[in-house]
Amino acid sequence: MSKQDVSLPEDEYLTGEELRELHDILKQQLEEILDDSREEIQELTAQREVDADTLDVAVNESNRDFALRLADRERRLLKKIRHALHRVQQGEYGTCESCGAPITFQRLMARPVATLCIDCKTEAEQLERPRRMFV
Numbered sequence: 001m002s003k004q005d006v007s008l009p010e011d012e013y014l015t016g017e018e019l020r021e022l023h024d025i026l027k028q029q030l031e032e033i034l035d036d037s038r039e040e041i042q043e044l045t046a047q048r049e050v051d052a053d054t055l056d057v058a059v060n061e062s063n064r065d066f067a068l069r070l071a072d073r074e075r076r077l078l079k080k081i082r083h084a085l086h087r088v089q090q091g092e093y094g095t096c097e098s099c100g101a102p103i104t105f106q107r108l109m110a111r112p113v114a115t116l117c118i119d120c121k122t123e124a125e126q127l128e129r130p131r132r133m134f135v
């Protein structure tokens with residue numbers, strides 16, 4: 001087996017053990033969000049019943065808005081986690097979606113749903129940042 005074609009240091013790529021560890025973390029996060037969502041839905045359902053009794057609608061309406069916003073953020077994270085788990089199955093997990101470079105284990109431990117290497121992420125953030133000149 002020749003390693004001549006590997007242009008990057010081997011230790012940049014995830015080992016099987018590292019991949020399993022990250023996979024476990026992703027599945028755990030997925031479970032947590034699903035549990036939270038279930039609780040939230042139960043709370044919202046319970047709250048609607050309270051609304052009818054107390055007619056304290058204004059307060060409960062804002063609580064509901066907050067819960068829905070939270071749910072929206074969780075939905076987005078859920079989508080990212082599912083995407084990451086899909087990439088694990090495809091054997092693509094741990095590589096940058098933009099340039100194909102390996103994403104380091106340290107970066108993935110800090111952010112298991114990361115799909116970009118640090119260079120591409122930095123570049124994307126710079127493009128997103130609004131220009132403040134003459135404003």
Ligand SMILES: [Zn+2]
Nearest residue numbers: 096099117120
């Ligand atoms: Zn990249």
